Amino acid sequence: MTLNRKIIFFTAILLVGILFWIAMFLIYSSIISKKPPIIALPTLTPFPRLSPFPTFQVKKTPTPAAKISGIISPTTPAEKGYMEVSGVKMNDITKVALDTNKNGDLVLAGNKRYLISFLKQFNIFIITIKSPPFDQVSREAENYFIATLGIKKEDACRLTVYVNMTKEVDPKKAGFNYNLSWCSD
Structure with a gap:
């Protein structure tokens, strides 16, 4: 090889x-600049587990929080003013949603204490507790949840509902999955 080629x-x-x-x-600086909170994902065990998937933050147009593989039956419309999710007949939550995006994901409630959202593609409800005390605020959010859906507590246990908290509530417990307080598993 000649010197010029070298x-x-x-x-x-x-x-x-x-x-x-x-x-x-x-790439690294764009990843570091985004600091999404953690979403709780389903667990088959009776105890919570950490999840690496971010939640969606309250914005003008929320985006889906996570992609979950598997076949999930779509939300099917029932009679007028009602809808059905996972075999549970409930009020048509699309009519009371505070916000929605192109995927049909909904924000049902959002305040300084908690956020309630629904990921339509996966039939998942997410209740995120944003301020302490966790037990008191989660009960308040859970009661608002069943009142908005117009369902009984037993029916809520048939839905896929994840209750989680932000690190501001309790850094040691943030990122774990919790069931609705009245559901056994």
Whole structure:
């Protein structure tokens, strides 16, 4: 190899390396700048577990929080003013939602104490507790949840509902799954 070819080859390798590190820096800095909270996901065990999936934050248009594989039956409309989710007949929550996005995900309640949302694609309700004390605020959110849906506590246990909390409530317990307080498993 001639000296000119060696110089061109070395320069090309160096340029590719520099571009690689610039790209890595940009990717890393964009990941670090986003700090989403943690979403609670289902657990088959009676105790909570950590989840790596972020929740969606209250925005003008919420986005889906997580993708879960598997077949989930879609929400099917029942009689007028009602709908059915996971075999449970309830009020048509699309009519009372505070916000919705193009996927049909809904924000049912959002205040300084809690956030209640519904991921239509997965038939999942998420209750996120945002202020302490957890027990008191979760009971308040759970009662609002069943009142909004117009269902009984027993029927709520048939739905997929995740109760979680932000790290501001309790950093040691944030990111875990909790059941509705009246459901046994």
